[in-house]
Amino acid sequence: MSAPPYVRLYKPKVRMLWWLSRRSYTLFVLRELSSVFVAWTVVYLLLLVRAVGRGPAEYQRFLDWSASPWLVALNVISLAFVLLHAITFVNLTPQAVVVKVRGRWIPGRLLAGSIYVTWLLVSAFLIWLVVG
Amino acid sequence: MAQESKRPFEPFVWLMFSGGGVAAALVLPVLLFLFGVALPLGWISAPDHGHLLAVLRNPLTRLGLLGVCALALVHGAHRFRYTLHDGLQLQRYDGLIATACYGGALVGAAAAAYLLLFAL
Amino acid sequence: MPDQITMRVARYRPEQEDTPTFDEYDVPLRKDWAVLDGLNYIKDELDGTLSYRWSCRMGICGSCGATVNGEPKLTCATFLTDYAPGPVRIEPLANFPIIRDLVVELTDFMHKLGKVRPWIIRDEEQTVEEGEYLQTPAELEEYKQFSMCINCMLCYSACPVYGLDPEFLGPAAIALAQRYNLDSRDEGADERLTVLSQPEGVWGCTYVGECSRACPKGVDPAGAIQRYKLTAATAAVKSLLMPWGRR
Numbered sequence: 492m493s494a495p496p497y498v499r500l501y502k503p504k505v506r507m508l509w510w511l512s513r514r515s516y517t518l519f520v521l522r523e524l525s526s527v528f529v530a531w532t533v534v535y536l537l538l539l540v541r542a543v544g545r546g547p548a549e550y551q552r553f554l555d556w557s558a559s560p561w562l563v564a565l566n567v568i569s570l571a572f573v574l575l576h577a578i579t580f581v582n583l584t585p586q587a588v589v590v591k592v593r594g595r596w597i598p599g600r601l602l603a604g605s606i607y608v609t610w611l612l613v614s615a616f617l618i619w620l621v622v623g
Numbered sequence: 624m625a626q627e628s629k630r631p632f633e634p635f636v637w638l639m640f641s642g643g644g645v646a647a648a649l650v651l652p653v654l655l656f657l658f659g660v661a662l663p664l665g666w667i668s669a670p671d672h673g674h675l676l677a678v679l680r681n682p683l684t685r686l687g688l689l690g691v692c693a694l695a696l697v698h699g700a701h702r703f704r705y706t707l708h709d710g711l712q713l714q715r716y717d718g719l720i721a722t723a724c725y726g727g728a729l730v731g732a733a734a735a736a737y738l739l740l741f742a743l
Numbered sequence: 744m745p746d747q748i749t750m751r752v753a754r755y756r757p758e759q760e761d762t763p764t765f766d767e768y769d770v771p772l773r774k775d776w777a778v779l780d781g782l783n784y785i786k787d788e789l790d791g792t793l794s795y796r797w798s799c800r801m802g803i804c805g806s807c808g809a810t811v812n813g814e815p816k817l818t819c820a821t822f823l824t825d826y827a828p829g830p831v832r833i834e835p836l837a838n839f840p841i842i843r844d845l846v847v848e849l850t851d852f853m854h855k856l857g858k859v860r861p862w863i864i865r866d867e868e869q870t871v872e873e874g875e876y877l878q879t880p881a882e883l884e885e886y887k888q889f890s891m892c893i894n895c896m897l898c899y900s901a902c903p904v905y906g907l908d909p910e911f912l913g914p915a916a917i918a919l920a921q922r923y924n925l926d927s928r929d930e931g932a933d934e935r936l937t938v939l940s941q942p943e944g945v946w947g948c949t950y951v952g953e954c955s956r957a958c959p960k961g962v963d964p965a966g967a968i969q970r971y972k973l974t975a976a977t978a979a980v981k982s983l984l985m986p987w988g989r990r
Contacts, residue, residue, distance in 0.1 A: 498757035500840040500848055505906045510710060512813065516903060519951045520710055526702035529647050530731070532655045533692045533699075537735055539658055540688070543679055544743045547672040558663040566659030573655055577648035583950065587969030594881065614653035620678055621657055621670055633946045634979035637972055705949045712907060 521572075522579050528572035535566070581606045636701055636725070643698025646691040676743070685739045692739075693732035700728035748772040748823055749830035750781050752793065755841050763841065766790070767830070772823055778833065779807055779818040782845075795845040802959060805895035809845050810834040815900035815957045838899055838906040852896060855912050858938050859920035864931025882927040889922035889967055891960040898954035898964050910943040914954035914964030917945060921967040924974075940975050948972075 510516040542553035556562065584606060585599030661667050678684055704724040708714040747769045755763040768789050770781040779797055786793050797807040800819040807818040812832050823831065839847035869876065898914035905911045920939055924932045939945050948968045955965040 499761075500842060501755055501757070501761075501763060502840045503837070505712070505838075505903075507712065509903060509906065515953060515956065516951070519903075519953075520706070523702055523706040523709070523949070526699040526706065529651065529695055530699035530703070530728075532647075532651045532659075533695050533731065533735075535659060536651075536654060536688075537692065537731075537738055540679060540738050541742065543672065543675050544738065550672045550675070554662065554669055557658065563660065563663050566655060566663075570652065570655050570660060573647070573651050576644070577652055580644045580648045583952070583969075586952075586955075586963070586966040587950075588973065589966075589970060610649050610652075613649045617650065617653050618657065621654075621675070622667060631979070633942060634940070634972075634976035637946065638976045638980070709903060709907060709949060714908060 522575060525572040525576035528569040529576060531565075531569055532573055535569075577610070581610070636697070639694060639697045640701040641698075643694035643696070643701075647695040647698055650691050651695065679739070680743050685743070689732075689735055689739045692735040693728075696728040696731040696735075697725070700724035744772065744774070744824070745828055746772055748781070748827060750778075750785065751830050751832045752782070752785065752845070753832075753834040754793070754844050755835075756792075757843065763834075765832075770823070772827060772829075774822075774824050776823045777819050778809070778811055778816070778821045778823060778831070781823055782818060782833070793845075794843045803893060805893035808836045808895045808897050808900065810837050810900065815897040817895060817897070817959050820959055836896055836900040838902070838909075839896070849896065851909065852894075852899065852913065852915070855916045856894075856919065859912070859916050859935055860931060860938075861919045861923055863923065863926065863929050864934060865928075866930050876928040878927055885927070886922045886925035889918045889925070889962055892919055892922070892962050892964075893960055895959065897957040897959060898962075901953040901957035903951055903953070904947055904949060908943070908947060911947040912939070912941075912944050914948075914958075914968065915962075917948075917971060918962050918964035918967040921971055924971070936975060936978060939971060940979070945971050945975060 506512075510520040539553060542549045557566075581603055585602045588602070590597045590602060657667070662669055679688075701724070704717075704720050707720050708717065713720060748771075750768050750770050751765045752768060753763050754766050768781075768785045770784050770789075773780070777800075779800055782793065782795055782797070786795075795807070795809070795818075797819065798804040799806070802817055802820045805817075808815060809818050810816070810833070811818065811821050812826060815836060818833070823829075833845065835841050835845045835847045839849065839851075842848055863876075892915055894915060896915065899905050902911075902914055905913050917939065920935045923929045924935060945968050948965075950965060950969060952965045955963045958964065
């Protein structure tokens with residue numbers, strides 16, 4: 492297909508900070524950045540596992556280290572991002588996964604709600620497992 | 624007719640990304656809250672070392688935690704790779720970026736496997 | 744309510760300038776006027792050289808897409824009073840090359856639309872004597888939402904992935920492919936899988952979701968794309984575990 496003879500097409504370039512131009516774009520990039528903090532959380536938990544495996548003294552050293560102010564600050568920020576990940580992931584699931592039961596679609600809010608309930612149950616179980 | 628896809632592993636990575644997203648969403652918030660915030664700030668008393676060790680040594684815990692860690696790392700790697708594409712417009716270096724991201728996830732998963740299966 | 748509003752309209756006259764500029768026009772602010780009415784007023788009364796696309800003026804032809812105050816909109820479906828006291832900024836649809844003023848080059852989308860084969864594909868066509876392909880209302884519901892697309896390109900304009908990578912198939916093309924994949928009369932899902940499973944097919948999408956926000960017809964292309972990712976991934980797993988049995 493030959494292109495029509497335009498004088499000169501103007502091709503706009505995407506700016507580097509395109510994601511600051513709209514609130515929904517910024518939220519999207521923050522949501523994507525949560526990936527870094529998800530990875531950090533895994534690393535942190537593995538450090539805990541390693542400390543526990545090495546005995547009570549190492550475990551105590553880990554607990555002391557975990558109380559360092561900068562680390563607590565980092566973990567508070569990480570928690571915020573991990574929660575951002577969890578909430579956006581669950582809320583987007585009904586758009587991506589369409590479930591049919593006996594010929595009728597399950598409403599999106601029911602699907603998201605049941606995942607949130609599962610989340611609460613898993614969290615409660617883990618708390619009991621760790622603290623109880 | 625076979626799929627002539629330039630990168631045939633993309634669907635499998637996406638499945639792991641999705642699974643990792645669910646695993647991370649369900650498990651990581653409460654664990655990070657407990658061990659990253661509540662415990663260090665003294666809101667709860669530290670669980671006894673022996674108790675934690677017993678919990679971790681349980682084969683279900685080992686496998687479950689390994690699964691969550693591995694999948695969450697793949698999830699993070701996959702997302703970070705695309706964040707570099709969209710956020711910093713580095714798509715032309717995708718070969719390098721993909722290798723670094725998924726390679727990192729693989730190293731992390733291997734470390735998790737070693738720690739959870741052999742070092743407890 | 745003031746009786747006038749300023750419209751800052753992007754102009755690009757390739758025969759006399761290298762980059763787009765802005766011209767300002769004061770237009771009557773009538774409570775039932777859409778941005779399109781403002782543009783028509785400019786062309787009729789103030790500046791006949793302004794170029795822009797429009798047709799049905801009722802949100803069904805998909806011709807009048809533009810960027811209004813930074814958001815992709817149909818100019819016939821966007822009211823001037825929503826931007827009072829103004830000024831309101833009108834620019835061409837983002838992510839497309841500009842031909843002149845508010846008119847953009849859409850050939851790329853036309854190519855991509857063709858690639859996904861948006862028509863009923865059958866292994867064997869029924870003869871005319873055999874009658875129509877019958878379909879129940881339930882079967883219609885499966886794909887009806889995706890058939891509402893008017894090809895207005897607002898979704899491409901909103902999609903940052905398309906802006907960064909023009910190879911990306913894009914929301915409307917994938918939603919239209921889904922419209923046929925989910926149609927009970929269609930047997931072409933395998934053919935479309937080849938196109939859609941390329942890296943610049945569905946896998947390029949990072950689920951920003953802006954396409955569905957911009958869509959004036961409620962098509963939800965983001966949902967279509969994510970659903971198709973699951974379909975394509977399931978197909979990939981199946982072909983790995985059971986490599987026989989493919990046509």
